[in-house]
Amino acid sequence: SQQGEEDPQALSIQEGENATMNCSYKTSINNLQWYRQNSGRGLVHLILIRSNEREKHSGRLRVTLDTSKKSSSLLITASRAADTASYFCATDGLTGTASKLTFGTGTRLQVTL
Amino acid sequence: GAGVSQSPRYKVAKRGQDVALRCDPISGHVSLFWYQQALGQGPEFLTYFQNEAQLDKSGLPSDRFFAERPEGSVSTLKIQRTQQEDSAVYLCASSPHSYEQYFGPGTRLTVT
Numbered sequence: 704s705q706q707g708e709e710d711p712q713a714l715s716i717q718e719g720e721n722a723t724m725n726c727s728y729k730t731s732i733n734n735l736q737w738y739r740q741n742s743g744r745g746l747v748h749l750i751l752i753r754s755n756e757r758e759k760h761s762g763r764l765r766v767t768l769d770t771s772k773k774s775s776s777l778l779i780t781a782s783r784a785a786d787t788a789s790y791f792c793a794t795d796g797l798t799g800t801a802s803k804l805t806f807g808t809g810t811r812l813q814v815t816l
Numbered sequence: 817g818a819g820v821s822q823s824p825r826y827k828v829a830k831r832g833q834d835v836a837l838r839c840d841p842i843s844g845h846v847s848l849f850w851y852q853q854a855l856g857q858g859p860e861f862l863t864y865f866q867n868e869a870q871l872d873k874s875g876l877p878s879d880r881f882f883a884e885r886p887e888g889s890v891s892t893l894k895i896q897r898t899q900q901e902d903s904a905v906y907l908c909a910s911s912p913h914s915y916e917q918y919f920g921p922g923t924r925l926t927v928t
Contacts (some may be wrong), residue, residue: 745919745920748918793858802847803875804851804861806851
């Protein structure tokens with residue numbers, strides 16, 4: 704079953720604008736990761752944030768994590784047409800196979816020229 | 817270097833047929849995962865190997881699904897007596913450690 708939901712389900716912006724997508728999850732986590740999936744391709748790892756971190760940056764990406772609200776956000780600044788893809792958050796848990804990922808439902812981002 | 821590869825990329829099977837999906841992980845990666853991704857959804861965990869040991873198969877939807885990794889490298893996911901609900905993209909991922917996973921392009925299975 705999916706860990707949680709992402710919103711919005713779909714987002715359309717113009718090149719140069721910022722894109723923000725949110726992820727909520729249900730159970731306690733060890734880490735939260737964001738992945739990108741281009742049409743017809745596999746998932747590409749973007750960034751990992753640990754449960755004891757609140758914010759992390761990588762290039763044009765900024766991720767926040769609020770474990771009290773069980774939510775995370777991904778901000779892509781100065782978006783480009785090449786950022787068009789689906790974005791998924793994924794959590795790994797504290798029990799069982801700690802490294803198995805539980806994905807959200809994804810946000811489809813469309814960046815237009 | 818080469819990433820994770822999967823074959824075939826596309827597979828059409830008639831209902832009731834058996835299929836075998838192959839995953840070649842990145843050389844040296846200890847961990848290997850299989851996920852199933854239905855259309856418009858996020859991937860869902862199927863099974864996990866550490867070297868040749870299958871440590872978690874809790875996500876396999878039925879006993880028609882079987883995975884192996886006999887030499888701790890290449891893995892095969894087999895689906896027996898395919899059903900229409902098995903239509904999905906099957907993703908393989910490998911990892912040198914626990915957390916960051918490297919995904920293959922997936923195999924799109926269509927059961928008619």
